Amino acid sequence: MSYYNLMRFVLQGKGLQKKCLAITSSVTPATLCCCILIILILVALNVVTLSVLLAVRSRETDLQVVYVTCPKGWIGFGNKCFYFSEDSENWTLSQISCTSVGAVLAQFETEEELNFLTRYKDIFDYWIGLSRESSHHAWKWTDNSKLNVPFVIQGTGECAYLTDSGVSSGKRYVIRKRICSKTNSNVSISLDAL
Structure with missing residues (x-):
């Protein structure tokens, strides 16, 4: 090539x-x-x-709506604050203990509040603010208002307490934990207002 x-x-x-x-x-x-x-x-x-x-x-x-917090150790639901006690007393002393912190034994106006309390409580039974003079009398809250939430209260006692299965009644001298309630005086506010 x-x-x-x-x-x-x-x-x-x-x-x-x-x-x-x-x-x-x-x-x-x-x-x-x-x-x-x-x-x-x-x-x-x-x-x-x-x-x-x-x-x-x-x-x-x-x-979103923000609710002002309840006091330390209290749980908020709606416009109320609830306190679940660690100690146990009879119904009368439980009411006195609640009153000493500006509250009453738990009162609820709606089934939602009752469901909240039932879900939140632990394995113990808790006194609530319902009582009656005898099994022949109507249930009243500690402020003397009549019970207006339709639910069954089991038992023939004169004071009501919350159980895992709902509300039961017993003798006032029995020792149980208590739930105190008070209306949250702080209104709900929106973050837009801040």
Whole structure:
């Protein structure tokens, strides 16, 4: 093979190489710029969408109602605070203990409050603020208002207590834990008001 033929062969190879590259890589600078621009637009849309979602979520949090807390050791439900005692006393001393902290033996006006107390209590029975003179008399709360929540009170005792299965009655001298309640004098406020 002569030098001339060798050079011609090499030059033809380079020409073929350029043709192969032109066939396999059809990416022009304009196409590359368009792809980069599309990627940047998609990233920007994601950032804007996430920002809007976070703003909406934080706004929803701002609109939630916040209840002012009950005293330490008390549990809030609705507009009331409840205290579940650690110690045990008879019904009369339990009422005196509740009164000494500005409360009464637990009173509830709704079935939701009763369900809350039943769920929250532990394995012990707790005195509540219902009593009656005898099994022939109507149940009254410690403030002398009549019982207006429709539920069954089991037993024939003159004082009511909360059990795992609902409300029962027993003798006033039996020693049990107590639940005190008081109306939360602080009104509920919205974070928007702050």
